[in-house]
Amino acid sequence: MKILVPVDGSDVSFRALNFAAEMMNRYDGSLHVVHITDRQSETTEEIVERANEILEAEGIEDEPEVEVDIDLDFRPSKRIGEDILTLVDERGYDHVVMGHHGKTGAVEKAILGSAVETVLDAQKVPVTVIP
Template sequence: MFKRILVPVDGSDTSLHALQTAGRLARENGGQLRLVHVMDRTAYLTGYDPSGGGSGALYEALRGSGRQILADSLAAAQAAGATADTLMVDELGLRLGDAVARAAADWQADLIVVGTHGRSGPSRLLLGSGAEQVIRLAPVPVLVTRG
């Protein structure tokens, strides 16, 4: 049924839970996973250094962190017996939901599996909801797991 499963990963426990769920689905259905990490450019943009030197180092640190998150996620997927590959999205101004929707469409995904903290009230308003963005913008069905 679901052969091409896209999983946004950010290194959190909730994304690990989503990865485990997606891995089971892929194994049971003979499918494959695409693990997507969307770089958080807002952290890069908030690093202020008048000389510009520190911001370049911060950007490289963010890229390195993203590569490590993808490598760890790929290793976890493969250890669970799932076939997987990775994609890092590094585009200034692109929101998480838009990046995931585009990656799903480009790869012709059948399903997106995303984790959520299940926040409500003021914490949801202050922190936003990446899962909600994905749900609203996704071109395919979305399975939301709660870590």
């Protein structure tokens, strides 16, 4: 099983990474971490460093990847969801594990969109959502 774990720097995304690491070990799979951003910054480096710490603690030899998408200026969470789906297609992932911040109001969904919702709606691969 090839598992993709997008991280955004939030605690919930790192909980998703911990869950995915346990899942990978249980099912003898492989795991890949990606952070999607519109530009690399000090924050990007901090996110990658924290993801590396989790991977090392779990004994996983993978290097988190940073995907730069300069078109994230309009409805960024929907665009990030689309980028995740592109990675699933191009690299043949079998499963996606994502954290979700739990915003459920109609206003938040209408204005912000959701990368998780975009990936779930596509129904391309199984998705585990970690609250």
